[in-house]
Amino acid sequence: MTDGTLDKDMVADTTICNMMMRVGADRVDAVVYSVVADGTLIYRSYPLTPPMNGVKGLEEVVYDNPLLLGEFRKTYILVDTPDYLLLPDGMDEASAREAFAALHPAYDCTVCHADMATRNASVAYGLGHDLYGFIHRTFPTAVVVPHIAPLVRYFASKPGRGNSRRMICNFRPSSLDVIVIDGNSLLQANTLSFRAPMDAVYYILACRASHGLDPHGDEVLLSGDQALREEVTPVLRTYISRVMPAIFPPQMFRAGKESMRAPFDLIVSPLCE
Numbered sequence: 347m348t349d350g351t352l353d354k355d356m357v358a359d360t361t362i363c364n365m366m367m368r369v370g371a372d373r374v375d376a377v378v379y380s381v382v383a384d385g386t387l388i389y390r391s392y393p394l395t396p397p398m399n400g401v402k403g404l405e406e407v408v409y410d411n412p413l414l415l416g417e418f419r420k421t422y423i424l425v426d427t428p429d430y431l432l433l434p435d436g437m438d439e440a441s442a443r444e445a446f447a448a449l450h451p452a453y454d455c456t457v458c459h460a461d462m463a464t465r466n467a468s469v470a471y472g473l474g475h476d477l478y479g480f481i482h483r484t485f486p487t488a489v490v491v492p493h494i495a496p497l498v499r500y501f502a503s504k505p506g507r508g509n510s511r512r513m514i515c516n517f518r519p520s521s522l523d524v525i526v527i528d529g530n531s532l533l534q535a536n537t538l539s540f541r542a543p544m545d546a547v548y549y550i551l552a553c554r555a556s557h558g559l560d561p562h563g564d565e566v567l568l569s570g571d572q573a574l575r576e577e578v579t580p581v582l583r584t585y586i587s588r589v590m591p592a593i594f595p596p597q598m599f600r601a602g603k604e605s606m607r608a609p610f611d612l613i614v615s616p617l618c619e
Contacts, residue, residue, distance in 0.1 A: 352376065352390055352413035360416035367414065368493065368612045369477075370394075370426035374407045376414060377608050379601040387602025401476040408484060421488040422496075422615040423481055428521075428537040429453065430471035430492045437468060446470040460491045463499040463618065467532040493611045494535050497523055499618035501567070501592075502530050510564045511557070514592065515550055516610055517570035517578075522546045523611075524553050533557055543577045550578075551585060561585060567592040569610040 357363055362382050368375040372394050379387035390411070394403035408414050431446050443457040455472035462468050471492040473481070481490055501514050511533070516523040520541070526534040534553060540546045550566070565588035568575045575591065582589045598605045598613050605613050 349390060349392055352378070352388070352411035354412045354416065356388065356413055357416065360413075360418050363416075363418050364420045364422070364616050365414065365416070365418040366422040366424070366612050366615050368424045368426060368609055369404055369481075371400075374404060375609055375612055376407075376411070377605070377612060378413060378418075379605075381419060384600045385602055387598070387605050389602075389604040389608045391608075401474065401480050404477070405480060415484070420616065421485050422612075423485060423488045423490045424493045424496065424612055424615060425471070425473060425477070425490065426493045427471055427473075428539070429455075430469050430494060430537075432462075432532070432535060433459075433468050433470055435462075435464065435466050435468050442468070442470040446472060458490070460495045461499075462495060462502070462532060462535075464502045464527075464532040465530045467498075467535075469495055469498075469535075489615075491615075493609075494523055494525075494537065496615040496618045497569075497611050498525055498527075498532060498535050500614040501525060502527055502532065503618070511559055512564065513550070513554060513559065513566045515546075515566060515568050515570075517546070517568065517574040518609070519571060519574070522549065523570075524550065526553065526557055526559070543574055544581070546574070547578050547581050550582065554586070562587045564588070565590060 363378055363380050366377040374392045376390045392407045431449055433442055433445060439459050442459040446457045453472050455474050456478040457470055457472055460469050497516055511528045514525040521537060521539045523537050538549050566586055567590055569592040579589055595614060595617055
């Protein structure tokens with residue numbers, strides 16, 4: 347069951363638990379788990395359908411699931427958005443907002459800025475004013491980031507194979523995140539929508555060619571939707587020698603087997619600090 351109600355009495359003490367929520371255009375995913383006891387992780391996924399999508403849909407999910415309003419040890423909120431802009435590390439908040447506004451002049455939003463934990467990049471992203479207001483009123487202490495940020499932070503913190511560059515591809519049913527890392531430096535991070543898995547394969551290969559990645563030495567790590575990974579892996583292996591699944595974080599597996607069903611970017615969020 348992934349859509350059952352999250353009642354307050356499901357967790358005896360929320361102050362020893364982390365809560366993570368992923369807000370997408372058509373779905374809200376939520377995870378709650380204890381940081382002191384294994385096997386406690388609870389995962390829920392709630393579809394949003396018009397007219398209850400957007401901020402109204404998020405409000406309904408939150409108020410229908412009282413556990414989400416508990417006093418947690420830490421709260422993480424990921425916003426699934428392609429509307430982000432990579433920036434040089436060290437750029438101040440005002441400059442980040444100015445750069446984002448220049449790229450999205452008609453986007454009426456609150457511009458936010460997040461660290462990527464790399465030596466060369468940060469990210470600016472936009473949240474609709476209503477969404478920004480609801481999140482910060484309801485979860486005033488939450489760590490709020492675009493979905494791409496924890497992926498970059500997580501993989502940038504993991505040592506690669508020798509001096510080779512790495513590509514990470516995180517799959518969802520109709521979209522894909524592509525990240526390219528050289529040591530602790532970010533070379534690329536973007537999000538692509540696709541209709542067919544082979545469209546994703548084409549894009550992955552085009553990105554590799556644009557960076558001059560070695561088909562024999564520079565690996566591809568695949569995370570996210572299992573069915574899509576299984577479909578694209580044999581095709582990618584005809585062009586790339588090292589195509590492998592990303593290793594699932596063992597500490598989150600110990601937290602509970604339901605973690606394997608949750609979005610990968612959500613699961614790695616608390617591991618990126």
